[in-house]
Amino acid sequence: MLSTRDLVLCALFAALLGGLGMAPPIPLGFLPVPVTAQTLGVMLAGTILGAKRGGIAALLFVMLVAAGLPLLAGGRGGIGVLMGPTGGFVLSWPVAAFVTGWLAERFATNANPIRLFAVSVVGGILVVYAGGIPWLSLVAGLPIEKALFGSLAFVPGDLIKAGVAAVAASGVRRAGILPIHA
Amino acid sequence: MIELRSITHAYGERPVLHDLSLRLTERRIAILGGNGSGKSTLARLLNGLILPTAGTVAVDGLDTRSDGRAVRQRVGFVFQNPDTQIVYPTVEEDLAFGLKARKLPKDEIARRVAGALERYGLDRYRHQPAHQMSGGEKQLLAIAGVLVLEPAYVIFDEPTTLLDLRNRRKVIELLRGLPQTVIVVTHDLDMVRDFDRALVLEDGRVVADGPPAETVPAYIERLG
Amino acid sequence: MLGLYLHRESPVHRLPAGAKLGGLLLVTVAVLALPGAWGALTAGLIGAAVLVAARLPAGRVLAELRAPVVMLTLLFGFQALLAGGGWEETAVAVARFAALILLATLVTLTTRVMDMVDLFERLFGLLRPVGVNPAKMALMLALTIRFIPLLGEQVREVRMAQRARGVERNIAALFVPLLVKILTMADDLTAALEARGYDPADAGTKNSTQR
Structure with missing residues (x-):
């Protein structure tokens, strides 16, 4: 059963995803496209809150996007965006946060940034692409290997985000504020 | 009456209150003390938000440990930062929150919310998102959200610290007019001059206790 | 928070959120079940009808649609260039989804966020x-x-x-x-x-x- 604190944490991380969408994208020097930090928030929801609460946090966020709040980067939102070609990448976030958290609860329970990076890559990149690419292929009438190929352009940015998420989660763990099983 | 019997409280290894026994019977009580003196912890013990490591706290005979819910119905708590206690997106919904948690009938909730909107001058913000209000208005809403529950005691944790002078005066006036027993944790010495009693806390111990005319100068001297 | 909702006095706006979301679901399933070109045509016609009935400015609605449409068009052009043949099929698939995205956007533009949130809460009741x-x-x-x-x-x-x-x-x-x-x-x-x-x-x- 979710305690009051669990409810609050889920809501605050969902709100963090929204807050990250409102902030201007962060320039990453050597990458041509600035990245938005929202998938980074998804990874952090998983590693810091764990599977259940992280998944709920991302679910709350996706529901509010569906309800018509312009919370995705660039002020986008609504059911149309979720049904659009890139919708699968967003709809997969609750599963992504859950998987990241599930893995973190098993394989990355301390402040080791390499383990945190690995679970962020699997949960926050592989799961998101596994949801987003077939969707893109379906909506855009694109053969799946082409959809996959097109998405590869985003892999370097996503790897950096996983790295940042790992370092940040490790920092929070070292500060000892919230152990994952709290 | 709120009674503390041999309260000791520690966060992990770090002790914050040492063997404290108090009977709080006056209508206006101030708790003074520097940062880390234990005054916020003491305030949170009074309505069972935290439970003491040792000893008991009783509100009108109800133990905070075994009758937590009944105690919280009796004792309202206003926090320093209104941003973290306004929980609903709009003013009206937020005022209704505590009443709903208490499962009051719908018409009773509507009646009390309408009364609070009027009494605290929040009527024109009714449907407004809380995040668009100024700091002073937010604090007013946070206080109203507690008073609408009609508690017999109200505890304020540094209610004026984040306010400008005009809003500070507003909150002080509001406190003066309250029919309830009021316990205020504060650094704001002007506010407490006409109180019935002021306690001074230092390193988790009461070092001065009495009418503010005596304890406030003692406190100032200790701050040195 | 007002969200993307665009207020107008219209029968579409007055429809309950559940009816609109249910309708969208039904139309989507129906359109995907129909043969491509017919599906695209059906969805497009329904979309146009709802747009007119909702009294929304077409420019604003199309602005909401710009990002997905630009992306779909780019992907489609890319496809047609590379693949050569079979582009008609892709064109139909893209048109079909563009029309469905239009419909979904119309639901969002005509439904208040809080009405949608209330609907979700009622749906959660079913999961009790x-x-x-x-x-x-x-x-x-x-x-x-x-x-x-x-x-x-x-x-x-x-x-x-x-x-x-x-x-x-x-x-x-x-x-x-x-x-x-x-x-x-x-x-x-x-x-x-x-x-x-x-x-x-x-x-x-x-x-x-x-x-």
């Missing part, structure tokens, strides 16, 4: 047998809406503080203080909810006599 507590979901949704602007501010504030210290490029340095802030905020907020009498044990149960 599998352990979902609709009252808790409702509270979390409200808390999220309340705290989005605040966290947007926090993100900006922490970024400014980092810039002031000249470490803007170190993004991890942005997130640690932000997360620490959120976790302390969680403590305060939990205390505030409980101080106002919230008890998760009886959320969603009427006239609970527990404890």
